[in-house]
Amino acid sequence: MKNKAYSYHRVSTEIQASSGDGMQRQRDNALKFLKNYPDYILHDEINDAGVSAYKGHNLLADAGLGKFIAAVESGKIEHDSLLILENADRLSRQGIRKGQTIIQLLFDYKINIGLVKFNLILRHDDENDISGAMLVAAALYLGRLESEQKSKRIKEVFDIQRRSAAKGGKKLALAKRPWLTLSDDRMSFLVNSDKVAIVKRIFDMKISGLGIMKIVDAFNTEGVSTIGFAKSNWNTTLVTNTIKSRTVLGEYHPRTVQVIDGKEKRVLTGEPIKDYYPRIIPDDVFIKANATFKSTVVGRTGTYQHLFRGFMKCACCGYSLSYKNSGKSKYTGVKYPDRLYCNGEKSRSTDCKIGHIHYKPIEDIVLGVLKFLDFKQIFTPSDNTNQISLLNAQKIECEHAISNYTVAIGTVKGNALPLLLQKLGDCQSDLTEVNAKISDLMHSTVNIDKTILDLDLSIDSNRRQLNQYISKFVDYVSSDGWEMSIKFRHQPHALTTEYHRKKGLPESDLKELAGCYQNFFNTTKEEFNAMDNLEGVITEDCTDWEQHVEMED
Structure with a gap:
């Protein structure tokens, strides 16, 4: 009986997806591959048309x-099935x-991977x-490098286009608003009267005294078509x-993507461009509608709750x-x-x-767990700036060497290939080791001071x-009202526990929970299960992995 094969196809942009080439x-290459x-x-077939693997x-x-x-x-995909890829960079x-994490996950579930480019399984x-x-x-290295270079070039092109648009040049396609259509020569925008009518109705409803939720519910009940990029129903974010x-006033304020705290965010750049769009809302209507929003005090007053x-x-x-605050x-x-x-x-x-x-039980549990954890075992404080700089220099050298060996592997023939593969492997091992060292050093730069947990939390500044x-x-704290998790940065496991939604957990349970996590925060699930069989290693109450320690995918 033949094993099942699944052919995965992906292109990154909508333009590539629409052309279909x-x-x-x-698809064609996958079918040729299967003949071998x-x-x-x-x-x-598995298709991701217009879906970026660069951003995951x-x-x-x-x-x-x-x-x-x-x-x-x-378990719906049978063991020994085959996932066919044009190359590994289709995957990530x-x-x-x-990329290797995804591949290892598939291997763990006994899925084979076919690489069309190399006619290899x-x-x-x-x-x-x-x-x-x-x-x-x-392939994973070069795929990432190529995407980074493309991203940089695209950003440079957009910067040029933004400067040109500010001087009256061609309009930016990405700056198009939902109620506008870009003209064929890209020198102007054409107004969609039906969508403009919806926008004007939103402003009228808000000025008349209706709240955002009332507008959302009214539109969804009437079946009013959404504007913008909403795929289904109206929501408060879209209406707000x-x-x-200020685009309804004809203004365009360019944005650029910046990485802030490890996340990509779109931030305003430069000055707003007046009369970039056709104006659809008068100034007085815009001011009246926005004046109906409740004003907030900058900086917040009272307790930082x-x-x-x-x-x-x-x-x-x-x-x-x-x-x-329920009052x-x-x-x-x-x-x-x-x-x-x-x-x-x-x-x-x-x-x-x-x-x-209920909020209070969650705060008590988190602070209780932090109180009992030995931070020095998890986070080692030190100033590693110089070491990190030296390792970053080594990282660049390794990446250059990998790039050179990869190019050579693609062109060389004969007995030199095994030697080049060995050299590439050595460089890859060095890069992995350097990256691990950088991660460890960055991880250890956290300044640990547990005395801060003893601050008087009735004081606003102390809570801040x-x-x-x-x-x-702490990467995040999550809860569904019955179970909560604390995910520490740079740690593979989240501390997860059930709790009483109103009463939380007693201090004795918090101490035991922290101790259990402390013992196993750096183990795999398999290692945990193996330790579970050793008498005296862990207490009887800490044998349920799923209750106390949850692997992060």
Whole structure:
């Protein structure tokens, strides 16, 4: 009986997707590849048209590859099936480490990988395939390098186009608004009267006294077509942004992408360009509509109540959790419990139905766990600036050498190939070691001062200080109201526990939970299970991995 093969095709841009050439080329080459391996038969195709592997979008739950991996993990894909790729960079362009992590995951589930470019199958049970490993590493490295260079060139082109547009040149296609269409010569925008009517109605409804949620519900009930990039229903973000955006006044303020705290963010750059778009809303209407929003006091006054602001998220949908002071009963004067609400549910952006979550138990659990953890074992404080600089220089040398050897491998023939592969392998090992050292040193630069946990948290400035301190080494805190997790930066596992939604956990349980995590924070699940069988290594109450320590995918 033949094993099943799955052919994966991906192109990065909508233009490539619409032409269909790249996708068809990958399909045709996959079929030719299968002719060389008659033990496999094509069972299905996986397509990601216009999906970026540079940003990892093909791994999301609604992407083709993301769905395939989910099927693999759930056991729906049979062992010894074959995933066919044009090259390893179709799978990922996020670099060697992340690409190899995906490949290893597939190998762990006994999925083989076919590389069309090299007419080669990487088999999950081959533990020492050096030539295959080197080819994959080289493809992942070059794919990342190419994407970085393209990204840089595209940014430079956009900068030129923005400067030209500011001087009356051709309009930017990416600057187009939902109610406008770019003219064929790209010198002007054409107005879509139907969508402009919707925008004007939004402003009129807001000025008349309707709140954002009322407008959203009215539009969704009437079945009004959405504007912008919303794929389904209206939500609060779309309506709010429409009212607050000065593009309705004809202004265009260029933005550029910057990496801030490890995340890509679009930030304003330069001065706004007047009369870039056709004006569709008068100044007085824009001012009246925006004046209906409740004003906020800059800097916030009173107690800094949400201690995990900026890194607390819903465990159900991944959106942030916002804090609400519930106030007191007007009849008894008793203080209601403060609560957290999912912003995804609140804005109608997701189907999340988590409702409210009691805040105080989560704060008590996080602070209790931090109190009992030995930070020095997890985070070693030191100033490693000079060492990191030296290692970065070594990293650049390794990357140049890898690039040179990779080019040579593609052209050389005969007996020199094994030697070049060995050299490439040595350089790759050196690069992996250097990257690991850099990561360890950056990880160890956290300034640890547990006395900050003893601050008086009834004082606003102390809560702000503690928030900033915790955010340096905690990646996120998540909860669904019954179970919560604390994910520490640079650690492979999240500390996860069930808790009483109103009472939290007693101090004895917090101490035991912290001790359990402390013992196993740097182990794999297999290592944990092996240790579980050793008498006296762990306590009886810490034998449930899923309750206390959760592997991060």
